[in-house]
Amino acid sequence: MAAAQGWTNERSAAGKHNPWLIVAIISMATFMEVLDTSIANVSLAHIAGGLSSSQDEAAWVLTSYLVSNAIVIPISGWLSEVIGRKRYYMISVALFTVSSLCCGLAPSLPLLILARIFQGIGGGGLAPSEQSILADTFPPEKRGQAFAAYGIVVVVGPVLGPTLGGLITDNISWHWIFLINVPVGIASLFLVHHFLCEPKIFAKERRAKLKGGLRVDYIGFALVALGLGCLELMLDRGERDGWFSSPFIVANGIISIVSLIGLAFWEWNHKEPIVDIRMLGNRNFAITMLFMLTTGFVLFGTTTLIPQMLQQVFDYTATDAGLALTVGGLATLIAMPLVGMVAGKVDTRLLLIPALLIQAVALYYMTGWSTALSYGDASFGRLISAAGLPFLFIPISIAAYVGLPPNKTGEASALLNVARNLGGSIGISLAQSSLIERGQIHQSRITETLNPLNPNYVQGLDQLSQTIGGPNSADAALGTLYQQVGQQSQMLAYIDVYKAIMIFVLCIVPLGLFLRQGTSKGHGA
Structure with a gap:
């Protein structure tokens, strides 16, 4: 029975249940959170009109979520250890759900922004906890399949977000882009409570950690909040505020750089760091962090650029522009199970390097677009890119844990999500700036x-x-x-941006040769 279920490990969250049931349960909250990062983008004009504010003011609905999310993600591994993984996960789901309800019912923009801050705090704890659960519940040779099933919602969510957001906004009301999270969140809480287990070893490790009192790395937390919070503010608001001609952006840039450098020195030498920077000393983990940043850069960058191009250059509606990405979502759905089956059986580099080259091919195809572009051409370009994304996401997720101690999966998952989100923010920010300049x-x-x-x-x-x-x-x-x-x-500006992203991806490819290949022996290697 144990063999059929997957892995009888003392750190498994499945307990007596089938591990695949756990994958299905945690994927509900994942889809809800990932979808929410992109679903509000197409509704900003409606939100601004409905709350009697300018579109620039309404943009803080996106910024507030991204900033609070960026601050919480890197410390979620530590919070999971202190509070308990299951308890922390349920708190995150509950906070995200209640905040979504408050967003949907918000009568004014300030209240909506406040609710989005708490929504970002709740959402920030979901993905790191879920990936830690998967890494602990499945043995290395099964992780490829587990991450494939989980990765479907991670990759497809941002693709469906603009389409779903456009449909809801155009046909119902912008309030429902938040309210649809409520029933999903309630169902997730119920299922997690009844089926997700908290391994006894976690309680033992938590008691050992709290023995003699809780020691909080306040300086580390402050540096994380200032470093990543100000960086996210700078990236998200830079284009609107004129980049470094704005004192606000300059101040955020300086604070971010100083804080992140201070964080690196402080956490490297701290006995109980709130963010274990020392894991970056593991070559494999450091390289996978860079690859995950690249994945976020390409995924969120192209997901934003293509529908934006179709609306600005070709006058597509938000719904039609979003539908152009749907074919890519179908390609991802088909490719995910295939990658999951082979991921644990072949050298990770044999999947990762071709996946990066596929992204380069897709971007090269996009550089051939013109004002005579057809709907089919746009969908085909996205199809090529989306088909290669599973070959990036799953091998990275597997290779990241090679050589890491079992008790570091939570913190490793948190840092991987920081890289993905940061890559997305950098990709979107640089793309928007380049579009204006090149235009x-x-x-x-x-x-x-x-x-x-x-x-x-x-x-x-x-x-x-x-x-x-x-x-x-x-x-x-x-x-x-x-x-x-x-x-x-x-x-021509869009073509230049696609070309720049293609060159960046090609420069990253050689690093794949330095990855170590994980085996099925042991937890981390």
Whole structure:
């Protein structure tokens, strides 16, 4: 019976239950949290209108969640040890659910932002706890399949978020993008309470840790909060506030750099660090952290860029733009089980390196797009990228735990999620900045040739005026030409960004050669 169920390990959260039941249960809260990171993006205009605020003010609905989430994730491993993994997980689910209800019922923007802060705190504890549960519940040779099942919701959630958010906002109300979390959260709490077990060894380790009183690394916590909180603020608000021309952004950048450098020195030498930086001394773990950052960079970067491009350049609705990503979600669903079956049987590098090359191929395909892009072309580009994502996510999740002590799975999971989220924030921020800069450069270059001394310009404008006709045809032709220039400039800017991401991915590929291959012998190696 034990063999059929997977692994009779003293750290397993399954107890007498089938481990695959645990995967299904924790995936509910995962989907709820991951979906929420992207579902609100397409509804900002509706939220701003409904709460009588500007869109820039409404953007704090996204920023507040990301900042609180970024602060909690790195300390979630420590919190899980102190509070108890099951108890901490249930607190996180409950806080996320109650906060979602408050978001949906918020009568004003300040209250909505406050609720989103608590929602981010609750959401920050979910993914690290879940990945720790999976790593402890399944033996190394089965982890590939477990992470494949779990990874479906992690990768598909951001893909479905914009589509679902657009459908709900367009057809019901923006309030329901938050309220849909409530029944899912309640069901998750019920199932976790009845089926998820807290291993006795966890209680023993917690008593040993708390023996002589609880020692809290307050300085470490303050440095984490300042370092990652200010970094997230800088990345999320930088483009809106003019980057380093804004004193607010400059201050956040300085505080973040100083705090993160201080955190590294302080936690490396602290006996009981709130974030165990010393794990980065493990070569395998350090490389997987970089790969997870790359995965977040590519996943969230392209998930944001493609629908945004379709709306800005081609005037798609939010719903139609989101649906263009759905084909990619289907590719991920098909690829995940396949990767899960082979992940524990072949060298991790044989999956990881080709996966990165697939991302580079997808991005190269996107650099060939133009203003003549069809819906099928956009979907196919996303299809290539999405099909390769499982070959990134699962091998990284497996390789990260190779060589780590069993009691470090919680902290390792927390740091991996920091890398993924930070990669996503950096990817989105750099992409948006580059789009504006490159768009201005391309528009300037195109308009340089549009002057009366250029016979092609004069001839084209005359033909356009004749086509339009009417007393104001010359002005209308000039307006139409300017619109086309803007469209071409934007399209060229998107192509430049896709090319830059492709180059970044290719530069990361060689690091895969330095990964160690995990085996089925023992917990961590």
